[in-house]
Amino acid sequence: MATLYTQQAKNIRKTWLLMTVFLVMVIAIGYAVAWYLGNSAILYLAIIFALVMNVGSYWFSDKLVLKMTNAKPATLESNRELFNVVENLAITAGLPMPAVYIVNDPSPNAFATGRNPEHAVVAVTTGLLQILDRNELEGVVAHEMAHIGNRDMLVMTVAVVLAGFVAILADLLTRSLYFSNDDRKGSPWFMILGLVGIILAPLAAKLIQMAVSRKREYLADATGALLTRYPEGLASALEKISADPRPLKHASTATAHLFISDPYKGSRGIMQKIGGLFQTHPPAADRVAKLRGMDIG
Numbered sequence: 001m002a003t004l005y006t007q008q009a010k011n012i013r014k015t016w017l018l019m020t021v022f023l024v025m026v027i028a029i030g031y032a033v034a035w036y037l038g039n040s041a042i043l044y045l046a047i048i049f050a051l052v053m054n055v056g057s058y059w060f061s062d063k064l065v066l067k068m069t070n071a072k073p074a075t076l077e078s079n080r081e082l083f084n085v086v087e088n089l090a091i092t093a094g095l096p097m098p099a100v101y102i103v104n105d106p107s108p109n110a111f112a113t114g115r116n117p118e119h120a121v122v123a124v125t126t127g128l129l130q131i132l133d134r135n136e137l138e139g140v141v142a143h144e145m146a147h148i149g150n151r152d153m154l155v156m157t158v159a160v161v162l163a164g165f166v167a168i169l170a171d172l173l174t175r176s177l178y179f180s181n182d183d184r185k186g187s188p189w190f191m192i193l194g195l196v197g198i199i200l201a202p203l204a205a206k207l208i209q210m211a212v213s214r215k216r217e218y219l220a221d222a223t224g225a226l227l228t229r230y231p232e233g234l235a236s237a238l239e240k241i242s243a244d245p246r247p248l249k250h251a252s253t254a255t256a257h258l259f260i261s262d263p264y265k266g267s268r269g270i271m272q273k274i275g276g277l278f279q280t281h282p283p284a285a286d287r288v289a290k291l292r293g294m295d296i297g
Contacts, residue, residue, distance in 0.1 A: 065113040071101040107246040111258040112144035120148045139234030146223035213257035235291040242284035
């Protein structure tokens with residue numbers, strides 16, 4: 001019989017499988033560009049660049065995210081209940097107390113960032129604090145603490161970096177098709193492969209990034225509910241958050257997947273209607289149904 005823990009393990013295995021496929025795709029595109037231009041050094045440079053980007057994102061991702069979201073350190077005097085909730089859940093989860101940040105925005109949302117539990121950050125918007133009661137706030141914070149405890153942040157950040165790297169390689173391949181004078185430019189097979197790579201590589205990169213995010217959201221929901229022993233708190237919070245139509249003022253495609261709910265609030269038009277394929281988060285109704293169907297004993 002499947003349990004919460006076996007489902008967590010299953011999701012983690014699937015996530016790492018996606019990341020492995022992603023890495024193979026990056027190397028394959030780098031090899032194609034290097035072969036087409038007749039310069040093997042390009043492949044080595046591509047691998048080195050990917051490693052440098054990953055290391056850089058590991059050390060500085062939290063600072064970049066906080067800057068992009070305009071998050072500011074919270075003060076204990078003004079946010080005592082929030083600090084108490086974060087501290088209590090950190091103790092319950094056996095994690096270090098994360099830094100607490102506030103985003104001055106009426107749209108209710110929250111996120112966690114940081115390279116590891118010792119350098120973690122939990123941030124919530126002012127709009128979230130205004131509409132949630134304590135049980136709901138505990139549910140949201142527990143979700144973010146689950147991300148920290150499950151070490152989701154590094155995986156998500158790597159997915160972002162690799163997605164951008166694939167887009168760069170695809171752009172390089174596009175330029176090579178137009179500007180190279182090599183005889184291989186006229187090869188129909190390479191033209192076909194090049195066009196397929198140009199069209200599908202950035203799309204595949206984005207889809208993998210979003211798939212990782214969706215699976216991690218379900219996992220964090222389940223882990224957070226187990227942490228509070230009260231799934232209804234997070235379920236109710238998700239209903240309130242998703243019902244608010246206001247998008248986040250500092251919403252960004254680079255950081256959207258980090259939030260507990262889509263910061264665009266469906267404002268991206270037709271992309272939201274293509275079967276959920278381009279959504280960074282699972283539908284709120286599905287998440288709520290899963291939470292209310294949990295049996296944590």
